[in-house]
Amino acid sequence: MALSRIWSAFIIISVLVACIMAFSGNGGKTIFAQMTTGKSGDTIQLKKLDTATVDKEFLAKLKTEKVVKDSDSKTVLHKDGQILVFRNQSSDGLIETCIVAVNLCLKLIGFMTFFMGLMSIAEVAGGVRLLSKIIGPFFSKIFPEIPKGHPSMGHMTMNFSANLLGLDNAATPFGIKAMQSLQELNPKKDTASNAQIMFLCLHASGLTLIPVGIIALRSAAGAANPMDIFIPCMIATFAATMAAMIIVSIKQKINLLQPVIIAWVGGVSAIIAALVVFIKTLDSDAVQIFSGNLSGGLILLIILLIVLGGLYKKIDVFDAFIQGAKGGFETAVKIIPYLVGMLVAISLLRTSGTFDIVINGMKSFFAMLGADTRFVDGLPTALVKPFSGGAARGMMVSTMDAYGTDSFPGILSCILQGSSDTTFYVIAVYFGAVSVSNTRYTVGAMLLADLVGIITSIMLAYLFFG
Numbered sequence: 247m248a249l250s251r252i253w254s255a256f257i258i259i260s261v262l263v264a265c266i267m268a269f270s271g272n273g274g275k276t277i278f279a280q281m282t283t284g285k286s287g288d289t290i291q292l293k294k295l296d297t298a299t300v301d302k303e304f305l306a307k308l309k310t311e312k313v314v315k316d317s318d319s320k321t322v323l324h325k326d327g328q329i330l331v332f333r334n335q336s337s338d339g340l341i342e343t344c345i346v347a348v349n350l351c352l353k354l355i356g357f358m359t360f361f362m363g364l365m366s367i368a369e370v371a372g373g374v375r376l377l378s379k380i381i382g383p384f385f386s387k388i389f390p391e392i393p394k395g396h397p398s399m400g401h402m403t404m405n406f407s408a409n410l411l412g413l414d415n416a417a418t419p420f421g422i423k424a425m426q427s428l429q430e431l432n433p434k435k436d437t438a439s440n441a442q443i444m445f446l447c448l449h450a451s452g453l454t455l456i457p458v459g460i461i462a463l464r465s466a467a468g469a470a471n472p473m474d475i476f477i478p479c480m481i482a483t484f485a486a487t488m489a490a491m492i493i494v495s496i497k498q499k500i501n502l503l504q505p506v507i508i509a510w511v512g513g514v515s516a517i518i519a520a521l522v523v524f525i526k527t528l529d530s531d532a533v534q535i536f537s538g539n540l541s542g543g544l545i546l547l548i549i550l551l552i553v554l555g556g557l558y559k560k561i562d563v564f565d566a567f568i569q570g571a572k573g574g575f576e577t578a579v580k581i582i583p584y585l586v587g588m589l590v591a592i593s594l595l596r597t598s599g600t601f602d603i604v605i606n607g608m609k610s611f612f613a614m615l616g617a618d619t620r621f622v623d624g625l626p627t628a629l630v631k632p633f634s635g636g637a638a639r640g641m642m643v644s645t646m647d648a649y650g651t652d653s654f655p656g657i658l659s660c661i662l663q664g665s666s667d668t669t670f671y672v673i674a675v676y677f678g679a680v681s682v683s684n685t686r687y688t689v690g691a692m693l694l695a696d697l698v699g700i701i702t703s704i705m706l707a708y709l710f711f712g
Contacts, residue, residue, distance in 0.1 A: 252689060253591050260594035267599050281597045284339035337596035347586040351578055354418065358574035361419035364552050365401070366570020367563055371555040374400035384510040388491065388500060389441045391431070398427035402445055404548070409667075410453060421449055422577055422679045429680040437684040438677065443691065444494045446676055450667045450692045451487040451699070454479075457664040461533060463643060464660060467651040473533060475657060477522060478706040479664035484518065486666050486699030493691045577679050584678025588670055592633040601629060621704050623649060624658030628700045631662065632669035632693065639663065658707040665699035 260281070268277050276284075338346060368374045377400035378385075385392065385399045392398060401424035408417035424445060432439040438446075457479045465472035488511075495502050502508075525533055556563040595601060609622040624645055631638035642663045646656040669692045677685055 250683075253587065256591035256595055260591075260598040260600055263600045263603065264598040277598070280339060281594055282340045283342075284597060285342050286338045337593050339597055340590055340593060343589050343593040344586055347589045348582055351582045351585060354581075355575055355578040358419045358422070358578040359571045360574070362423060362574030362577070363567035363569075363571035364549060365404075365420070365423050366573075367556045367561070367566045368400075368552045369397060369570075370561050370566045371552070371559040373552060373555045376400070377403050383506050387504050387507050388495065388502075389444060390500065391439070391441050392428075393431075396427070396431070398424055398431070398441070401427050405449060406453075407544075409449060417449075418675070419574060421445075421676060425676050425680050426577075429682075434684075435680075436682060438682050438686050438688055440498050442677075442680075442682070443686060443688050444491075444498065446672065446688055447490040447494050447691050447695060448487060449676075450669050450672045451483065451490040451695050453483050453487040454664065460642075460660050460664050463639075464646070464651060467643070467646050469651045473525075473529075474710075475660045475664070476525065476533075478661045478703065478710055480518065480522060482661055482665035482699050482703045482706055484515075485702040486695050489698035490691065490695035493694050497687060497691065580681075581675050581678040584674040585671075588633075588674035592670065595633070596630075601626065604629065620654045621658055621707065623655035624662060624707075625700075627659040628662040628665075628696075628703070631666055632696055633671070635668045635671065638668075654707065654711060657711050658704065661703040661707055662700060665703045666696045669693060669696060 264277050264281055337343075365374070374397045375395055378395050378397060381399055381403045382394055385402070386394060389399070401420060405417050405420035405424050408420055425442060428439060428442045428445065429435065432442065457476065460475060460479065461472050464475065492502065494500075525536070528536060553563060556566065605622065605626055608625065609619050612619045612622055627638050627641045627645060630641050642659045645659040646653075649655040669689075673685060673688065673692070677683075677688075
């Protein structure tokens, strides 16, 4: 019900805001068309300005350069004695979003088919159960309702490992397989179980060792030191993960002060610290090479070990692969309705101007309190991230372009990009794969963990970059 209310609220608020914008003249005359048939990048004329109302210095610059950007990154054109204000549509409209959502699911089919086939080999050969036994002592404490040695533990381990290495495409099929395994233990098939909620919240916290994509984008944007966000990103995403575990544990009455949990968390922390020390000795190019080789090498190693394990157990490896691959295709198609519904609601929020209103309101609020408002300019990335990873990445690049790659908002947006995962996308895909409609307190717990990541990111930005 929580997800249903949120989804409905997104649509209602978007339409109401669009109506207000249309009748006030602030959203342009075509706002309804933008929300339905518009495409990202379309040029939209917002309004005409009287030269007498424009700042003299800005007007002088406009007469010289003809086309400039104003303080809100809108395009201003001086033509035939008139000042015309334009902006580019930041998100696809309703119809285009439906097409994008289906195309996204179609692209997932290949990954889902291949990795689900691999998981089938691992299950038949006993590899998943072996992995479950290794991780069992820790998982049995934070997933007390899962029987000892259950295959879901192995599936979750592979998902967390892929996430840790930033392998989003590989993490998704592993995660969906984990949700399907957990669904077998779920007595109420339409309602999220405790184990599913814990798994999804930990997954969505987005713990990643090396934010290589962000480092690459900073390098391409001409950052003086593209790697300067590495440690803040690592700390922020770790804080979000710990927050997710604590929030769900409190709700499920799980004691986290058990020796096994402390030892595992401490061990992971030590490994992360050692990796930080090592990577700090590398330059940005070496980090990208190291990360690419580490991630790619481990994926190839997993594939090799699964195939060798199947041959060692003398199973029909290819037949096991085909049986699992069939399930991957079915699962990818099954999530289409859930993804279409969620992405359309998000698109309406963005194209209606609701996000802009929220950002401007926050900036005014903190300015009224006399607080430093530099961090507000970096917040759009954090606000978009729960809805769309691609949109958040675009917002991060836009922030660096508008304020400077090494500016405080530019750096903060990069840290925020690396501090969490796409909450609502994850909910739509993972719960959609197992047809769970009642998500209970999942959304609230995940958003609270996101909030911890955002607050931590802001604090770290001030601590490291002033």
